[in-house]
Amino acid sequence: MGFQESLAAGKFVITSEIGPPKGTHIQEMLADAELLRGRVDAINVTDLQSSVMRLGSLAVCHLLREKGLEPIFQVTCRDRNRLALQADLLSASILGIKNVLALTGDYASLGDHPQAKPVFDLDSVSLLKVIKTLEGGTDMVGNALQGAPKFYPGAVVNPGGNPVEAQIIKMEKKIKAGATFFQTQAVYDAGAFETFMKKVAPFKVPVLAGIILLKSAGMARFMNKNVAGVFVPEPLIQKMAKAEDRVKTSIEIGAELIRSLKGMCQGVHIMPIGWESKVPTLLDAAKL
Amino acid sequence: MLLSQQKSLEEILRSLEGETKIFILGCGGCAESSGTGGKAQVLEMKGKLEGAGKKITGHTVIDFLCQKALVQSRLRGKVKEVKEADSLLVLTCGVGVQAVAAVSDKITHPACNTVPLGGMRGEWKGTERCQECGECVLDSTGGICPLTACSKYLLNGACGGTTKEGKCEVDPEMECGWKLIYERLEKLGRLDKLRQVYEPKDHSKMIPPKGLRLSDRWALEQGK
Numbered sequence: 165m166g167f168q169e170s171l172a173a174g175k176f177v178i179t180s181e182i183g184p185p186k187g188t189h190i191q192e193m194l195a196d197a198e199l200l201r202g203r204v205d206a207i208n209v210t211d212l213q214s215s216v217m218r219l220g221s222l223a224v225c226h227l228l229r230e231k232g233l234e235p236i237f238q239v240t241c242r243d244r245n246r247l248a249l250q251a252d253l254l255s256a257s258i259l260g261i262k263n264v265l266a267l268t269g270d271y272a273s274l275g276d277h278p279q280a281k282p283v284f285d286l287d288s289v290s291l292l293k294v295i296k297t298l299e300g301g302t303d304m305v306g307n308a309l310q311g312a313p314k315f316y317p318g319a320v321v322n323p324g325g326n327p328v329e330a331q332i333i334k335m336e337k338k339i340k341a342g343a344t345f346f347q348t349q350a351v352y353d354a355g356a357f358e359t360f361m362k363k364v365a366p367f368k369v370p371v372l373a374g375i376i377l378l379k380s381a382g383m384a385r386f387m388n389k390n391v392a393g394v395f396v397p398e399p400l401i402q403k404m405a406k407a408e409d410r411v412k413t414s415i416e417i418g419a420e421l422i423r424s425l426k427g428m429c430q431g432v433h434i435m436p437i438g439w440e441s442k443v444p445t446l447l448d449a450a451k452l
Numbered sequence: 453m454l455l456s457q458q459k460s461l462e463e464i465l466r467s468l469e470g471e472t473k474i475f476i477l478g479c480g481g482c483a484e485s486s487g488t489g490g491k492a493q494v495l496e497m498k499g500k501l502e503g504a505g506k507k508i509t510g511h512t513v514i515d516f517l518c519q520k521a522l523v524q525s526r527l528r529g530k531v532k533e534v535k536e537a538d539s540l541l542v543l544t545c546g547v548g549v550q551a552v553a554a555v556s557d558k559i560t561h562p563a564c565n566t567v568p569l570g571g572m573r574g575e576w577k578g579t580e581r582c583q584e585c586g587e588c589v590l591d592s593t594g595g596i597c598p599l600t601a602c603s604k605y606l607l608n609g610a611c612g613g614t615t616k617e618g619k620c621e622v623d624p625e626m627e628c629g630w631k632l633i634y635e636r637l638e639k640l641g642r643l644d645k646l647r648q649v650y651e652p653k654d655h656s657k658m659i660p661p662k663g664l665r666l667s668d669r670w671a672l673e674q675g676k
Contacts, residue, residue: 289608334609
């Protein structure tokens with residue numbers, strides 16, 4: 165069963181992600197993807213994550229498909245104007261890539277090419293609308309397409325956004341514009357996430373809670389200070405600080421979190437950021 | 453000098469939908485010399501709006517509407533008329549609209565678009581900035597310009613990068629423009645404006661109009 169079908173069937177869905185490397189050596193990235201085979205429903209391929217120049221998402225999505233893995237093509241508005249975005253969506257379609265995650269994208273100056281011109285010709289909402297327009301058989305300005313693509317479009321939401329009401333209004337706009345599933349920023353506080361999920365329940369759109377394993381207490385504190393919308397509760401930080409075996413404790417925390425989120429949302433999205441090899445162990449521990 | 457151009461009456465009336473009592477502001481600076489927001493145009497607009505069934509609670513022309521302190525002090529003499537109005541209609545460049553929005557607690561509608569001059573800027577001391585985008589969107593954002601207040605010039609709300617302190621992740625010194633817009637619209641009771649999906653900008657309107665490039669004045673300013 166594919167990703168879209170699994171969500172439609174009400175299965176608790178698991179996605180994870182791989183980040184294309186800087187350069188042409190893809191063996192390690194493909195090995196990371198292999199670790200996820202049979203364990204996840206789909207694999208996000210990030211689009212120049214953190215605004216760092218690297219191998220593109222589209223080509224990697226194509227490689228995953230060739231290997232029988234289901235990709236989610238992440239598309240940001242940072243580097244391409246409306247012409248290039250529409251063209252890449254058509255390219256994805258002819259390569260059989262259906263799942264698209266529409267994002268605004270990090271700002272250019274946050275990456276390794278701060279000199280780059282930030283594009284943002286479209287934003288996440290208008291990009292979703294463009295996907296729908298292409299599916300309807302025309303481009304953004306109404307010119308007919310010779311053959312229309314078909315996608316399964318998704319978007320992101322930050323349950324810890326400030327203020328969260330503004331995030332929810334934007335989520336509603338994304339749904340109106342065509343988003344059919346959501347993946348979230350990393351969640352650590354199940355209680356706060358439950359409150360968020362109650363607020364968005366009327367939208368009836370599947371939400372996959374974001375999971376990032378804590379590698380250390382320092383990482384947790386860094387995220388609390390610097391990552392917008394992420395809040396790691398102090399008891400978890402303490403647990404990591406006192407851990408004898410950090411990996412073991414980290415996986416215990418992650419698995420416990422997934423178990424408590426399971427009844428609240430339709431799936432989880434695991435972002436390994438370097439800990440790809442830990443994902444199967446985490447899923448085992450979470451009994452998924 | 454900022455050059456402005458009046459929006460069509462149809463677009464102005466659309467933005468005033470549901471509001472019957474309007475206060476009109478013009479500017480004796482750039483807007484007057486643009487022929488869009490001087491005394492004559494304010495009176496003309498008054499007539500047009502009355503013709504469309506609106507009640508004009510009052511009107512005024514202030515020299516340099518871009519100066520918030522000046523606007524605030526001049527509006528003190530018009531407290532009653534402003535208070536009575538459902539909203540304010542401002543016949544100036546984007547800076548004037550934002551300056552008025554910043555000092556009033558009423559929804560502020562732009563009556564003009566600011567025409568791109570290709571980089572030439574006047575000097576003003578306030579925080580309001582105008583991109584001269586040629587299709588003013590201040591009506592939908594509570595009088596705060598998303599093109600200049602948001603690092604990514606987003607039109608449909610904040611990205612995920614608003615810090616816990618409400619700043620922009622691109623520059624921790626900078627307020628998140630969309631947080632400001634959200635707070636302003638919430639204060640005005642107009643969060644409905646935030647719920648609409650806005651179309652991408654027409655960037656062809658950000659190119660200085662051909663007629664303007666060909667004018668003598670343009671040539672003089674280019675040093676030709």
